[in-house]
Amino acid sequence: METQQLDSYMPESARDLEGWKLEPSAPSTCKRIRDSRVEIATQKTQNSHFFFSSRIEILFLMAAERYRPVSIEDLPSQLVIEILSSGKLSAIDLLHLELTSRTFGGSHGLYPHKFGSLVDYAAYQLCVSHSVYGKMERNAQRGLFDRCGGKWKRVLRFLQSVEQSSDMVETSAGNMQITTGRYHTLLISNSSLYSCGSSLCGVLGNGPETKQCVTFSRINFPSPAQVVQVSASHNHAAFVMQSGEVFTCGDNSSFCCGHKDTNRPIFRPRLVEALKGLPCKQVATGLNFTVFLTRKGHVYTCGANTHGQLGHGDTIDSPAPKMIELPEGIGYIVQIAAGPSYVLAVADNGVVYSFGSGSHFCLGHGEQHDEFQPRAIQTFKRKGIHVVRVSAGDEHAVALDSSGYVYTWGKGYCGCPELLRIDAIVQSKDNHWCCQNFHRCVLESGRPLFSVTTVQYMVVVGWGLAALDFQTGVSDKILSPRILDSLRAHHVSQISTGLYHTVVCH
The missing domain is CATH 2.130.10.30 (Regulator of chromosome condensation 1/beta-lactamase-inhibitor protein II)
Known part of the structure; x- marks a missing residue:
């Protein structure tokens, strides 16, 4: 499959997620692709299966059970869309694919012109089939779309973050959930x-x-x-x-x-x-x-x-x-x-x-x-x-x-x-469009509100007791949102606060 360096190829449709602090390489994306086996059956190939591997290849299983590697470029766009819309990949995964392959980042005439790439269209399909988005009133859907700058990958990122807010999240050490x-x-x-x-x-x-x-x-x-x-x-x-x-x-x-x-x-x-x-x-x-x-x-x-x-x-x-x-x-x-x-x-x-x-x-x-x-x-x-x-x-x-x-x-x-x-x-x-991950407030004496923003900084509001990690007295109050500088270098995924302690996953 044809790939290029991020600095030499970045389609306009993929620039909307700059600021997410993505690394040029995406090992976690490849791992999810490798671990998530996508099986697609079409009317013409009801006995055929497709497997999405870490090398972004498709192994085509014929009726005679003989394998032949097929390049992603050889597949019809409809099948690529099926793979991307399978629900196995995150918005970040989709962005990594769009940034590293003309197949995913280019326009193939399969979808309406308002979508700039296969990835854009796949993100749209994942959004409209999402349980949270589907229950929203039309004006609420429009409001979210506008807040996300008219970018479906951003909408998808927000919806997936909502799912993770009270559930397990992916961290550098694997899937985790913390509670105090x-x-x-x-x-x-x-x-x-x-x-x-x-x-x-x-x-x-x-x-x-x-x-x-x-x-x-x-x-x-x-x-x-x-x-x-x-x-x-x-x-x-x-x-x-x-x-x-x-x-x-x-x-x-x-x-x-x-x-x-x-x-x-x-x-x-x-x-x-x-x-x-x-x-x-x-x-x-x-x-x-x-x-x-x-x-x-x-x-x-x-x-x-x-x-x-x-x-x-x-x-x-x-x-x-x-x-x-x-x-x-x-x-x-x-x-x-x-x-x-x-x-x-x-x-x-x-x-x-x-x-x-x-x-x-x-x-x-x-x-x-x-x-x-x-x-x-x-x-x-x-x-x-x-x-x-x-x-x-x-x-x-x-x-x-x-x-x-x-x-x-x-x-x-x-x-x-x-x-x-x-x-x-x-x-x-x-962070002009939405609060990414949303987490619980503290119980009992130390009463800060923590939130994780789009770029995964930790924002805090509340009362001191040293739980806020600011250089303030134990009784000082933080009455407006402030970024926690000590965690600015980390990609925070989840937060939980106890009576006298705070735990952060990144």
């Missing part, structure tokens, strides 16, 4: 789970004999399983497996671990039996309760219910997960977040629902009343704001909308006032 509790940290690395810190009530998951781990120690499960998502609170944690099963460990005195047969600490991960047959996609842990989101978009809760945070219309505790009866027409829930005693839930139509403690205006209704059932935040609905992700802190909450704007509400003394759109984050250097 009060005095501990949990880490998923290549589907295995690790913990370190103080083991209050068995929250580290390594048995009653473990009181503290100063380095990461692997957590073993009853049977081999791949961990895909984790959530940690002060004294308990919950883990989602690739199968959809959920395990929990830690303090179960309030039955927040979902095991109604005991209120004693759970020192090793234990399967939540009540959720058998209900595969989950996400868990969120509050101070003494847990929220479960199933793959079908149903929400279950268990544990303490002092403020109605279980969402069942009462204040009765639940020792086992119980499904919330959502109002008619509420739609499919796609993401959840739990504060100390309140819950935020995002529906597929972009509406945000909240319930639980109304303290500090964290529910977003402009009043401090507790809500015992899910209630839509009307400010977003009235303004036609399509929310894609939320995060729940101790005394404030944050939302990311479909155009990349960040909104905060709650107690305002640390720079997080009620329903304020933070424009400064998206107007910072090299």
